[in-house]
Amino acid sequence: MVITGSDDVSIQHLKRQLQASFQMKDLGCLHYFLGLEVHSNSKGVLLHQHKYTEDLISLAGLQMANPVDTPLEVNVKYHRDEGDILPNPLLYRQLVGSLNYLTITRPDISFAVQQVSQFMHTPRHLHLAGVRRTIHYLKGTSHRGLFFPAGSSLQLLGYSDADWAGCPDTRRSVTGWCMFLGPTLISWKSKKQSRVSKSSTESEYRAMSLACSEIIWLRGLLADLDFPQPNATPLLADNTSAIQIVANPVFHERTKHIEVDCHSIREAYDDHIISLPHVTSTLQLANIFTKAVPRPRHQFLISKLMLLDQPHQFEGGC
Numbered sequence: 001m002v003i004t005g006s007d008d009v010s011i012q013h014l015k016r017q018l019q020a021s022f023q024m025k026d027l028g029c030l031h032y033f034l035g036l037e038v039h040s041n042s043k044g045v046l047l048h049q050h051k052y053t054e055d056l057i058s059l060a061g062l063q064m065a066n067p068v069d070t071p072l073e074v075n076v077k078y079h080r081d082e083g084d085i086l087p088n089p090l091l092y093r094q095l096v097g098s099l100n101y102l103t104i105t106r107p108d109i110s111f112a113v114q115q116v117s118q119f120m121h122t123p124r125h126l127h128l129a130g131v132r133r134t135i136h137y138l139k140g141t142s143h144r145g146l147f148f149p150a151g152s153s154l155q156l157l158g159y160s161d162a163d164w165a166g167c168p169d170t171r172r173s174v175t176g177w178c179m180f181l182g183p184t185l186i187s188w189k190s191k192k193q194s195r196v197s198k199s200s201t202e203s204e205y206r207a208m209s210l211a212c213s214e215i216i217w218l219r220g221l222l223a224d225l226d227f228p229q230p231n232a233t234p235l236l237a238d239n240t241s242a243i244q245i246v247a248n249p250v251f252h253e254r255t256k257h258i259e260v261d262c263h264s265i266r267e268a269y270d271d272h273i274i275s276l277p278h279v280t281s282t283l284q285l286a287n288i289f290t291k292a293v294p295r296p297r298h299q300f301l302i303s304k305l306m307l308l309d310q311p312h313q314f315e316g317g318c
Contacts, residue, residue, distance in 0.1 A: 048145025067140025153182030161286035162207035173203035176289025177211035204239035
């Protein structure tokens with residue numbers, strides 16, 4: 001159990017109540033919990049999974065592997081039926097399952113994990129090569145984790161993006177979004193869409209609708225925690241046509257084939273729950289959740305996601 005809060009007196013009172021009813025051992029300040037390592041100091045809190053990553057590298061037998069700069073090769077598409085089937089898929093499934101748990105503190109591998117998770121039923125040697133590539137990347141970044149700076153803003157902000165027809169087998173698009181509380185990344189997603197989109201505008205519109213649902217949920221959660229959002233939450237997108245479909249009250253003929261639930265974003269916009277500022281593709285941070293990007297672009301995006309590589313700079317205090 002993890003107990004957190006800003007009122008030390010109330011925390012001590014709660015612990016005494018728990019100790020009166022249950023056999024309990026107080027382990028002091030939080031440092032390790034279910035594979036997550038916690039470092040804190042006056043600047044903030046860093047969460048990472050270094051030991052878990054090292055165990056994953058050992059499971060893959062890549063302790064002596066050379067690190068690479070990105071989790072996936074750029075412009076490489078993984079097909080469902082390409083290459084020879086693995087005779088025993090057990091290791092593949094173990095590695096992908098472990099990678100999925102690692103995305104708790106490693107949003108930079110979310111797209112790579114989304115890609116290789118599609119082939120759990122009948123993985124092939126080329127799919128395993130993609131998994132091994134991601135683990136080579138982790139070999140050089142095992143200490144990387146999410147940083148939560150102290151005293152930062154509590155203004156919610158979202159980014160939404162899509163890679164149109166990104167799946168080579170189904171031609172479905174990939175949705176990517178990420179949510180920030182001030183400068184801190186708190187929620188993200190990389191997922192293949194459930195329908196084929198007929199245009200890039202449609203795929204972006206679907207992604208924006210899913211991101212809007214997350215914003216509504218987060219706003220409710222923050223209100224329950226007594227941090228209501230007084231203003232509309234900005235959802236930044238780089239597709240002007242998709243933004244216009246939401247903002248224009250006229251029902252466009254070209255949107256009739258889109259499911260009704262996608263149009264709920266219009267109500268959120270009209271009710272001033274969200275706003276839709278345009279962001280250039282260069283500054284679209286959700287880009288890292290929709291496609292593999294080159295090293296310079298990858299490094300820029302992870303810096304904006306508040307991912308740090310040096311937890312030894314943090315003291316072990318509470």
